[in-house]
Amino acid sequence: MTAQPAVREEPPHGAVGHAVRLSRLAAGMSLRELARRIKVSAATVHAIETGKTDLAVSRLRDIATVLHTTPERLLTTDASIDVEPAAPRRRPTVAPPVGIEDWRMFGPLRIDPVLAAAITVFVRTGYHGATMRSIARRAGMSVPGVYHHYRGKQMLLVTTLDLSMDDLTWRVLAAGAEGRDGISRVRLMVEALALFHTHRWELAFIGASEMRSLEPADRRRIADLRNHVQHLLDEAIDQAIAEGSLGTPSPRHAGRAIATMCTSLPQWFHLGGPTSPEQIAAEYARFALGLLAHPLAAPA
Incomplete structure (x- = not known):
C-alpha cells in the first residue's frame, strides 16, 4: 500500500485576507499605500482583506514582500486576533530623566x-x-x-537608539557645562562618555553593533546625532588648544580616538566586574589627556 502525500488544508480566503490586514496594520501602512506598491486598486486590496476576492499565489508573494513577511506566515496567521495600528513614535526631547539632574547618576x-x-x-x-x-x-x-505598541522590530531598534542618544547627549552637555575652562570640559566630557558606555552598556552595545541594521533615513539621522556628540568634544578640545592647555598636532584625530576608546567599552566591560564605571571614567579621562599631550595625563 503506497502512502499518500499529506495534503495541506489552505485557510479560507477571509482568513488570509484578515492576515494581510493584520500585517499591513503592524507595518503601519495604509490600504492605499499597499495598493500602490503591489500595483492594484485600493478597492482590490479592500476586497482581498475582506475575503471577497480570490488571492493568487503571485499576488500573495507580492504582498508578503511589501509587508516584509512571507506567504507562509500570511497563510498561518490566526484570524481570531486583531490589532490596531501602532501609535506613531514620538521623538523625546534631550533632557535629563525625571528625578535625575546629575549626569553622573544612572x-x-x-x-x-x-x-x-x-x-x-x-x-x-x-x-x-x-x-x-x-x-x-x-x-x-x-x-x-x-504589535499594538510597536509596528515592528525596526521601530523597536530605532526607539532604542533614540533613547540611547538622548541619554548620552544630555549627559555630555551637562558635563561640559560644569567645566571652568577647555581642559576641564574635555576631562568631564570624557568621563561622561565613559560612564554612559559602562552604566548603559546594553544601549551602547546595540548602538555600536546595530547601526547597519537601520533603514537608511534613520541611519543618517542617528549618525548625525552621534556626530553632534563628537563635535561637542571637538569644540572643547579646540577651546583647550586656544587657551594653550594642549599640545597635540592632530586634535581631530585625537578626538575621534578618544570617542572610539569610549564606545568600545561595552565590548568588554560588565557591571559587577573588578573595576567600577567611576574608576574606568577617571582612567579614560587621563588616557584622553595623554592623547592630547597634556602634562596632567601622567599617573599620580
Missing part, C-alpha cells in the same frame, strides 16, 4: 516592558536573530499585543 531606565525586552533580546541574539515572537515572550505578552 538610575533604572523608565521604559515600557516591550522595549526593555527588545533591548535584552537584541543584546543576546543581535537584531537579525531577534523575532517579534521572542521579544513578546520576553515581555510576557502576546505577539499582537507587542
Whole structure:
C-alpha cells in the first residue's frame, strides 16, 4: 500500500485576507499605500482583506514582500486576533530623566516592558536573530499585543537608539557645562562618555553593533546625532588648544580616538566586574589627556 502525500488544508480566503490586514496594520501602512506598491486598486486590496476576492499565489508573494513577511506566515496567521495600528513614535526631547539632574547618576531606565525586552533580546541574539515572537515572550505578552505598541522590530531598534542618544547627549552637555575652562570640559566630557558606555552598556552595545541594521533615513539621522556628540568634544578640545592647555598636532584625530576608546567599552566591560564605571571614567579621562599631550595625563 503506497502512502499518500499529506495534503495541506489552505485557510479560507477571509482568513488570509484578515492576515494581510493584520500585517499591513503592524507595518503601519495604509490600504492605499499597499495598493500602490503591489500595483492594484485600493478597492482590490479592500476586497482581498475582506475575503471577497480570490488571492493568487503571485499576488500573495507580492504582498508578503511589501509587508516584509512571507506567504507562509500570511497563510498561518490566526484570524481570531486583531490589532490596531501602532501609535506613531514620538521623538523625546534631550533632557535629563525625571528625578535625575546629575549626569553622573544612572538610575533604572523608565521604559515600557516591550522595549526593555527588545533591548535584552537584541543584546543576546543581535537584531537579525531577534523575532517579534521572542521579544513578546520576553515581555510576557502576546505577539499582537507587542504589535499594538510597536509596528515592528525596526521601530523597536530605532526607539532604542533614540533613547540611547538622548541619554548620552544630555549627559555630555551637562558635563561640559560644569567645566571652568577647555581642559576641564574635555576631562568631564570624557568621563561622561565613559560612564554612559559602562552604566548603559546594553544601549551602547546595540548602538555600536546595530547601526547597519537601520533603514537608511534613520541611519543618517542617528549618525548625525552621534556626530553632534563628537563635535561637542571637538569644540572643547579646540577651546583647550586656544587657551594653550594642549599640545597635540592632530586634535581631530585625537578626538575621534578618544570617542572610539569610549564606545568600545561595552565590548568588554560588565557591571559587577573588578573595576567600577567611576574608576574606568577617571582612567579614560587621563588616557584622553595623554592623547592630547597634556602634562596632567601622567599617573599620580
